[in-house]
Amino acid sequence: xxxxxxxxREEFRKYLEGNGILDALTKVLVGLYxxxxxxxxPLEFLKRHLHGGPPDVVDTDALQQRVxxxxxxxxxxxxxxxxxxxxxxxxxxxSGVETSSANVWLFLYILTNxxxxxx
Numbered sequence: 001x002x003x004x005x006x007x008x009r010e011e012f013r014k015y016l017e018g019n020g021i022l023d024a025l026t027k028v029l030v031g032l033y034x035x036x037x038x039x040x041x042p043l044e045f046l047k048r049h050l051h052g053g054p055p056d057v058v059d060t061d062a063l064q065q066r067v068x069x070x071x072x073x074x075x076x077x078x079x080x081x082x083x084x085x086x087x088x089x090x091x092x093x094x095s096g097v098e099t100s101s102a103n104v105w106l107f108l109y110i111l112t113n114x115x116x117x118x119x
Contacts, residue, residue, distance in 0.1 A: 024050060084108065 016022045028049045032042060039045040088108050 084111075 013022075028046055031049055032038075032045055035045075085108065088111070092107065
């Protein structure tokens with residue numbers, strides 16, 4: 001092998017080592033070696049383990065369930081907010097308070113933050 005080719009090879013090895021590529025490949029290959037049941041598609045194994053792979057089905061199911069729960073909670077909170085807005089408007093009308101949007105939101109803020117004092 002020529003000296004120029006040897007130099008390029010050494011530079012490339014340093015590049016791989018310096019960027020953690022050799023370590024990553026070594027870990028994945030050791031994982032494949034230690035796998036009790038060798039996968040039918042070792043290339044797919046390498047791809048999955050090099051970049052973390054797709055999330056487990058259990059993980060996506062759990063996340064989808066959490067999304068559904070949060071969407072339901074959001075619907076309930078929006079419904080409660082609508083009810084509170086209606087109550088504030090009704091209170092404003094009964095009390096003779098101007099029902100502009102700013103006043104309603106200020107009143108709502110004061111109701112929901114009892115420690116707030118308006119001067």
